[in-house]
Each structure stands twice: as C-alpha cells, then as structure tokens.
Amino acid sequence: MISMLTDNLVCWLILAAALGSYQLLLQEWLLLRSGNWQQCGQWQQFNTVLIASMPLCGLLGTIVGLLSVFAGLASGDSGAAELSSGIGDALFTTQLGLSCAIPAWLLQSLVNAKLARARVTHQHTQVA
Structure with missing residues (x-):
C-alpha cells in the first residue's frame, strides 16, 4: 500500500489538497475559539474548492489506473500482477480521495455553523 501512495502522482495531489484544506479548517477553528x-x-x-477537488482527483486516479489495465490487456503482454496493480491503483485513489x-x-x-452562530450573536449584541 505504501508503494501505491509514493509512486502515484494523483495520491500526492489528493494529500496536498487534504493538507491545505485541513490546515485552513484548523486555522478557522482556532480563530473562532479565540473569539x-x-x-x-x-x-x-477556496477551501470548498480544495475539498471538492479531493474526490475528483480520486476519480482521475481511477481513470488512470483503469487505462493502464486496458492498455495492458490490449498489448497482451501483461500478466495478472500488472493488471491487478492497475486495478489496485484505481481503487486506492478513489478510496483516498473520498x-x-x-x-x-x-x-x-461544523466551522461554518459555528461562524454563523458567532455572527448572529454579534448582531444581537449590537442591536441590544
């Protein structure tokens, strides 16, 4: 499984999007907690786009993996190991993206709900 992760560019794209997204979510959460x-x-x-890109990158990895399977079938030179590797890559990227x-x-x-509550509370304190 580690080789699927390190050898696959799509997996790195998913992980980069996840790292950026979770960092932004943590930053927002800490700002909300501090008032x-x-x-x-x-x-x-931007974070909404990052989050939406993760399953789409997983789908891209699925297509890339299946294309390698079909290319191996078309050439007739691939054995079961190569074919199953392509299918494994396809399924792994889908799973990782989701x-x-x-x-x-x-x-x-959760962050959006907390932010909305903070805004409503602030509006009520200004009116009163």
Missing part, C-alpha cells in the same frame, strides 16, 4: 470570528471566512470558497474529502466536508460544516 476572532471577524477574521474567519476569508478562505472559505476518505480525505468526507471528514473535511463535515469539519467545514
């Missing part, structure tokens, strides 16, 4: 909610939300749209994106979507929803 600096006014500084939050600057990167919200397993990085789903928690990020959930965390982003």
